[in-house]
Amino acid sequence: MQFSLFYFDGDGATRNPDAYRLLMDSAAFADTNGLSALWVPERHFHAFGGLYPNPAVIHAALAVATKNVKLRSGSVVMPLHHPVRVAEDWAVVDNLSGGRAGIAMASGWTMEEFVLSREPHGFRRTQMWQGYEQVTRLLAGDSVEFEDADGNLVAAKTLPRPLQPRIPFWVACQSTETFIEAGRRGINVLCSLLGETLDDVAVKIRAYREALDQNGHDPDAGKVTMMVHTFLADDVETAKANVIEPFTEYLRTHYHLLESLAKSMNLNVKLSDFSEDDLETLLKFGVEGFMNGRSLIGSPESVQPFVQALADAGVDETACLIDFVQDYDLVMGGLPKIARLASANAASRPPKTA
Secondary structure, eight states: OEEEEEOOOOBTTSOOTTTTHHHHHHHHHHHHTTOOEEEEOOOOSOSBTTTOSOHHHHHHHHHHHOSSSEEEEEEEEGGGSOHHHHHHHHHHHHHHHTSOEEEEEEOOOOGGGGGGOSSOGGGHHHHHHHHHHHHHHHHTTOOEEEEOTTSOEEEEOOSSOOSSSSOOEEEEOOSHHHHHHHHHHTOEEEEEOTTSOHHHHHHHHHHHHHHHHHTTSOTTTSOEEEEEEEEEOSSHHHHHHHHHHHHHHHHHHOHHHHHHHHHHTTOOOOGGGSOHHHHHHHHHHHHHHHHTTSEEEEOTTTTHHHHHHHHHTTOOEEEEEOTTSOOHHHHHHHHHHHHHHHHHHTTSSOOOOO
C-alpha cells in the first residue's frame, strides 16, 4: 500500500499571505518522508477549495520545491479545457519536475463550473473521453486536428514534449460504467467513499480488474487510488477530540457530502427539512459516520484494520485528504503519523510504477 497526500479545501475567499503555507510545508514533508504523491484538485467558485483553480499552476510551483514525490491532478476537469492547453501545461509540469507528473481527469461536478466550457453540461462525459484521447495523442508527439474560429481544420502539435514516455492517467470514478471504461482503456482509477461503503466500491474495483483483463491489459498493473479523509494522532480519543469540531464545520460547508453519507445508509434525507438544532445533531451523526469505516481518523495502530480492508478491496494507494482540518499546527503535527503508517504498510504488496 502506498500513501499520498490529497488537497481539497483551503479558504481562497480571504486575502491571506500564508494561504498556501500548509500546501508547501506538507509537500516538503511528503517529499522527504517517503510519501508517494501529492494530489491537487481543480475547483472553481468555491470559497472553501478556492485555493485550487488550476492544479497545473500549483504543481509548477511544487515541481521546483520538491525532488521525489509524484505530482498529480485530482482532477483536471477535461470538458473545461482545450486539449492543447492541457497537454502543454502538463508537459511543462513534467519537465520542471524531472518526469514526476500524473494526470487524473474528471467529467465535471457543478453546473456553474461550465461557464468555462463551450459544451453543455450534459455532454461532459463524452467530452472527457474525447479530450483524453486528444491529450494523450498530443503528449505522444502526434498532430491532432482542431477547428479554428473560421471552421478551418488546423493540425496542432504541442511543445514541450514531456520527459516521461507516457504520463500516467487516472480517471475519477464513481459509477460502475466509468470503472469498466477505465479498465477497457487500461488507465488507473481515482475513487472515494463519498456516499458509498467500501464493499460497494470493492465490487466496482473487481469490475475494473475484469475489464483490464478482458481488454488485453495486465489486471494487476492498473492502479486504484482511494481518496480518504485522514487525521492521525497518538491515540483515538485525541484524534477525535481534535477533529470533531473542524470536521463538523467541513460538513456544514459541504452539505452534499452529508446527504451522500445518509444515502449510503439508506436514509432519505433532505437537509432543507431540518431545523437548526436538528441539523446540528445530524452533523455530529455525519462526523461519526465518516469516522467509522470511511476515514483514517485515529492512531496509526487503530486505523490499520481499515488500511488492510482497503488493500483487500483492491486499493493500491491511499490518498490522504488532510486539509479538511483548517488548523495548520494540527495537520502538520499529524503528518509524521501518516509517514509511520506508510512505512508500516510499504511491504504489503509490490509497488506499482505509475
